[in-house]
Amino acid sequence: MVLKLRWPVLGLGILLGLGINVAEAQVQATVVLKSGERHTGRNLGYRMDAREVSVRTSQNEEPRINVNQVDYVDFGGTADRPTSLSGSQEAVVLRDGTVLRGQVIQLGHMNPADESTDYLVTIRTEGGEERRLPVKQVGRVYFAGGGGGAAAGGSTKGEAQLDAATGDGIVVSARQQWTPTGLTVRKGDQLSFQTTGQVQLSEDSKDVAGSAGSLAQRKAERAPLPGNLAGALIGRIGNGEPFPIGDQRSVAMPGTGQLFLGINDDELGDNRGEFRVKVSRPGRR
Numbered sequence: 001m002v003l004k005l006r007w008p009v010l011g012l013g014i015l016l017g018l019g020i021n022v023a024e025a026q027v028q029a030t031v032v033l034k035s036g037e038r039h040t041g042r043n044l045g046y047r048m049d050a051r052e053v054s055v056r057t058s059q060n061e062e063p064r065i066n067v068n069q070v071d072y073v074d075f076g077g078t079a080d081r082p083t084s085l086s087g088s089q090e091a092v093v094l095r096d097g098t099v100l101r102g103q104v105i106q107l108g109h110m111n112p113a114d115e116s117t118d119y120l121v122t123i124r125t126e127g128g129e130e131r132r133l134p135v136k137q138v139g140r141v142y143f144a145g146g147g148g149g150a151a152a153g154g155s156t157k158g159e160a161q162l163d164a165a166t167g168d169g170i171v172v173s174a175r176q177q178w179t180p181t182g183l184t185v186r187k188g189d190q191l192s193f194q195t196t197g198q199v200q201l202s203e204d205s206k207d208v209a210g211s212a213g214s215l216a217q218r219k220a221e222r223a224p225l226p227g228n229l230a231g232a233l234i235g236r237i238g239n240g241e242p243f244p245i246g247d248q249r250s251v252a253m254p255g256t257g258q259l260f261l262g263i264n265d266d267e268l269g270d271n272r273g274e275f276r277v278k279v280s281r282p283g284r285r
Helices: 012-017
Strands: 002-005 028-033 038-047 052-056 062-066 070-074 090-094 099-109 119-125 130-134 138-142 170-173 178-185 190-196 208-210 233-237 250-252 257-263 272-280
Touching: 028 052, 038 062, 090 119, 090 130, 170 178, 170 257, 257 272
Parallel strands: none
Antiparallel strands: 002 062, 028 038, 028 070, 038 052, 038 099, 052 062, 070 138, 090 099, 090 138, 099 119, 119 130, 170 272, 178 257, 190 250, 190 272, 233 257
């Protein structure tokens, strides 16, 4: 979903009157979505914890775009360079062609309230180093699941090749919120879980999750557990509160009653795939 915010119009004279360096304040970029749609504007902002990219496309409009819809951000100054990313990997491509892979932390001015401060692109590299790069050094920023598909004119819409759910166990469909297991548990029981399979969480073929959750590390704000990764395996005892299971091999039951299993997602109608979950108590077969 793309949300639009309306801002009061600030004229050039006001900016100059405030002492803002207009050349530095107006950092221009193009946000390229996985659908191929483009939003060009100034003063683009992103923070990893918010998972939204904002860009001021006019003096009174600033769309806010869920980062899972974004393929890459183009700051210009670089040739179109294919960037192969896997899982939750993201990348910054510098104007000299250097590729830094890792996790994009933030895009924006050092002081968000002061557009005259330096605009930086911050990435935590795979080696754990946090790099804060002046925007003049940056050509493109690729987000998880990106890598230039939209730039090549392609779309990620379609069906992903999912890992099959194999073996014995309870079938947990991606299109059903809660699946009864038929198992009655007591509070404190320690249960073992073995899960196979993957699920697709939308029409986007890159929006895939294993039992631990979204491979792109995204969350779903209206899911049963909005603070956990979308698509993860979750549980519930009777009508109690949901709890995370994910890829944990052993989980203590938080209540007494029948165990239900489910998918941590807020929109189930466009999902596909399933998990197959083998549940057992230690010492029992």
